[in-house]
Amino acid sequence: MSSASAPSAASAPPGDAAPIVSIRGLAKTYAGGFQALKRVDLDIRRGEIFALLGPNGAGKTTLISIVCGIVNPSEGTVLADGHDIVRDYRAARATIGLVPQELHTDAFETVWDTVKFSRGLFGKAPDAAYLERVLRELSLWDKRGEKIMALSGGMKRRVLIAKALSHEPSILFLDEPTAGVDVELRREMWAMVSRLRASGVTIILTTHYIDEAEEMADRVGVINRGEIVLVEEKRALMRKLGKKQLTLQLQAPLAALPPSLAEPALALSADGGELTYTFDAQSEETGIAALLRRLGEHGIDFKDLHTTQSSLEEIFVNLVKSPSAQGASRGDAAEGAA
Template sequence: MGKSVQPIISVKGLAKTYAGGFQALKSVDLDIRDGEIFALLGPNGAGKTTLISIICGIVNPSVGTVLADGHDIIKDYRAARRAIGLVPQELNTDAFETVWATVSFSRGLFGKPRNDAYIEKILRDLSLWDKKDNKIMALSGGMKRRVMIAKALSHEPKILFLDEPTAGVDVELRRDMWEMVRGLRANGVTIILTTHYIEEAEEMADRIGVINKGEIVLVEDKDVLMRKLGKKQLTLHLQTPLAALPTALAGESLELSADGAELTYTFDTQAEDTGIAALLRRLNELGVDFKDLRTEESSLEEIFVSLVRSGS
């Protein structure tokens, strides 16, 4: 990506056991690259929020180390935390303050000098400018969520965590948020998001990590993951139904529907070119005509479900 080789977040041997013996994280190793959008996927209770909370200094790890922007999150807490913006799942803002006051105050908390132009830019980017003098208690849920993002960005962090950012959020805000995330990434901000909306990860992420039962099951470039684990299906609607699959096609990844009217071919996405062309040629030679065809691709959701199953 042309960015520095040094990861902006480096997690080594991280584990967390809560009082009572529940092990939320088990020996997690993870490097986040500078300037990427990294999606952390996992079912509820997999350890996503615990991992983020440790990196952000909210929860102490049982063992292991975390460096954020080169700073140890425990030994050099203030410098590490200054590099990070966090948008938590729950909305916890001061209901009686105005939007402008709460975002400005948040910037001051991190020791940043006053910068009204920057605060104005964030509020405009998040469609909050016309609400700047409104008390937060008077805002809708979607607008409160925008205020949380503005607060997280108030001190110009290099790293932004979005914990389930679009849970319960309307479609318009979701689109606005993705637009904003892309803009931040273009300005060099590294973004880590946890989500169980798989289409979000599919659309936005450069890399995807899958966490299940406190362990990282897999970390992979999104495109590589889709290619490696994705399957495609080609379904042919036959001109004349077949009573059975021709013996010449036995051994192929072909399935005939119960009524003999559809032939389905399953193939790896890497083998796309050779597979389909060869199959269509052979059908032609065998005199099997089709009137229509469609292709379907396995979604990241299906890949994710199979990964979590195999990892459980």
Template structure:
């Protein structure tokens, strides 16, 4: 059997988007020259406000919507010239719960596998259903399932033909917290098995929890693509809050700085600094406070969340503000 020469086999880019554009009737430009590369085996989170272009981008890659311009390749296959081969590499879990309500879980999953010309493999389908906690429901009609179970069926259908790339479009919209956690665990397991997972989500904590890389799209343009940890380190702010032994009426002039703020009641000093900055500045600050006879009884640090960074990027600020909630 010849060696697999696909990009995924060598750990390269499994999805390559170059110069992708899309303009709908009426002149609305949904995508504006998008360039994006998704690495094989990663979890990539695509974030953006409503109408930013997330669903259009996914729909083009999955062959549901025709591109206006540019190219898309999935595992080396052009999605226009080699549609069938490209589409066979992709599993899609849409936002909408759309499936045949009168079919059983087993029949609909088996049918989805056959749509892609895959040979019957009951053992594989049983594993998929067991992994999704659906095996006990395999003979149930879909119309009898809860909303969360129906969403699991959509995932099983998307995995039925053993795709290399799985798109999850708002996978946990409208599901409870417990099911959301189960699905996060499932996505992590899929990545461990070698499946590349691309998700869009309004729950930014999902991206913070799971994603290896983050892409932010706004007004049809990719604002940023970055490793998650690098993004939070680069764009995040940190705050050091000092709880003072005795309240101050005002800061000494020698300590006046835009980065140092005294709270209105005089009981706390708040020092804001870049997350990637050299934190020796904290030691210098504490030494200077001691020189002015300012003592503190406690301190805490907080760093901006991914949500705050995202909001800042979408608004065009470029820097995330530090949050006061998470203590270190």
């Protein structure tokens, strides 16, 4: 667990890096016929932070549970650091750490004993110095002798992370890791994620806090109704699918836009003092230049301007708000079972 400073998304591994997780044709049908995953293909690059986003019931937890060996796939293959998760289960599982959504752990064990036991489960030799480092990183060192049942919810969440890291995995899955935790713990956890990534650990996270994905992730995958909708570099995704809005404060109020300027992308404020222009992020230069030229031709002057851009959350909502996405909630029960 390196103390190196957090890297930016700009320092992501090159696109041709060998994937550390390779998923091909992965499908899962639960009893009763519900198809949680529909032939998913996905590669996770070594050393990246990959955010998997999707509405409730979309298939996120099922996908993670299959990769981690908790749920059996109906079809398809998964390789974890080169090991088939079915044929070479022990080796594959040893490369993976999982922080689940639910706070399930050994209530009557001490923090130290449960983390030490987790390391031993994977056949790792005892390493008290490493475990101490993990507990100190998570502000758990002073709690090492306490029973888990006596800890707060936030501290129990930290214990789950310590258990997931106890055997020094190269792949770490974080399934809604900050759900229900306070702001301070969220900040500490994401600082730790940045340090892990800097030390070479590959991070795959699901989160409902899309601002975290926007800040932390190198790439974003969106899953909906068991299918991967897209996988894209985060910055490229925001450039390609994001909208920008230019707001102009006019020198003099307008009663109405000239007919030749009337179009859906242009809107005049109620008092006529502001003009807003919505355009694709990809067409920023030509869009703004063309608009300002047209305004000048009509003698419309402005005294100030500023732009805003769509957030990742707005892009995500637009991707999954199609009518077919409404049926995704049917998967909630199966997702919870996973």
